[in-house]
Amino acid sequence: MDSKNLKSKLHGKIQTPKTELTATETITTDFIPIESNYIALTTNALEIINENLKNQPLSYHHFDVVKSPSGGTTAFTVPGLSGDEIQKDITGIILDYTTPRAYWTTPDPVEGTPPDCFSRDSIISHGGKVCATCVYNDFGSKDGGTTNAKACKEMVELLMLRPDNIMPLIVRVPVSSKILFQKYTTRLVGQMIPLNAVVTRITLEKATNKTGQPYALYNFEMANTLQPDEAANAKAFGSKFTEYLKISEQSEIAETA
Numbered sequence: 001m002d003s004k005n006l007k008s009k010l011h012g013k014i015q016t017p018k019t020e021l022t023a024t025e026t027i028t029t030d031f032i033p034i035e036s037n038y039i040a041l042t043t044n045a046l047e048i049i050n051e052n053l054k055n056q057p058l059s060y061h062h063f064d065v066v067k068s069p070s071g072g073t074t075a076f077t078v079p080g081l082s083g084d085e086i087q088k089d090i091t092g093i094i095l096d097y098t099t100p101r102a103y104w105t106t107p108d109p110v111e112g113t114p115p116d117c118f119s120r121d122s123i124i125s126h127g128g129k130v131c132a133t134c135v136y137n138d139f140g141s142k143d144g145g146t147t148n149a150k151a152c153k154e155m156v157e158l159l160m161l162r163p164d165n166i167m168p169l170i171v172r173v174p175v176s177s178k179i180l181f182q183k184y185t186t187r188l189v190g191q192m193i194p195l196n197a198v199v200t201r202i203t204l205e206k207a208t209n210k211t212g213q214p215y216a217l218y219n220f221e222m223a224n225t226l227q228p229d230e231a232a233n234a235k236a237f238g239s240k241f242t243e244y245l246k247i248s249e250q251s252e253i254a255e256t257a
Contacts, residue, residue, distance in 0.1 A: 045166035072214025095238030177218035
């Protein structure tokens with residue numbers, strides 16, 4: 001990673017965590033008093049998060065993550081207070097999403113190993129490279145060309161709010177189901193419906209790839225629409241929450257560059 005280049009790009013955009021991340025006005029937002037099954041939409045949840053974290057930066061590492069199941073399994077493993085829970089579907093409000101991608105020089109990195117190159121939006125890497133023109137974005141660049149896969153791993157990360165939790169859940173959608181998610185969001189666009197104004201249900205379906213290996217295909221459907229005041233609060237909460245995350249992430253990048 002070109003540290004000088006990265007620090008130059010971040011210069012002037014990032015304040016130190018002590019001056020920006022602990023400012024109450026940075027993480028609070030006005031809420032409309034409403035009744036809702038989603039407790040995060042009935043109060044200023046960000047104030048509670050800030051209090052519990054003692055003004056420490058909120059990082060992606062703090063979130064529970066639902067990963068893609070292997071072997072064509074059609075149930076999710078969702079972290080809970082009493083351990084992992086097996087669920088047939090995940091239902092909630094998608095506050096926001098990102099399209100990250102990552103590349104490791106080793107073919108099978110140990111879980112938790114930081115990638116050698118990473119991008120949060122699949123457009124520009126943290127090192128300042130253009131993802132579209134990178135050789136590792138070419139089909140067949142993985143495993144020496146023995147497959148048609150890309151060496152740089154793509155996915156979609158959903159920031160999903162559930163009724164009984166003020167902390168969103170990160171749901172990782174593999175590249176094999178990326179187009180299905182894009183079709184779902186496009187259908188909502190066609191009806192002029194914001195993604196964070198509906199309740200989305202995600203289920204899994206067993207499928208088989210060209211080599212006969214089973215995998216889980218993600219299906220997305222609108223389970224319900226939010227009332228106008230719920231949708232307004234969901235938009236406000238999601239906007240401030242993702243803004244706070246971006247500030248924290250930029251600070252982490254600057255410290256490691």
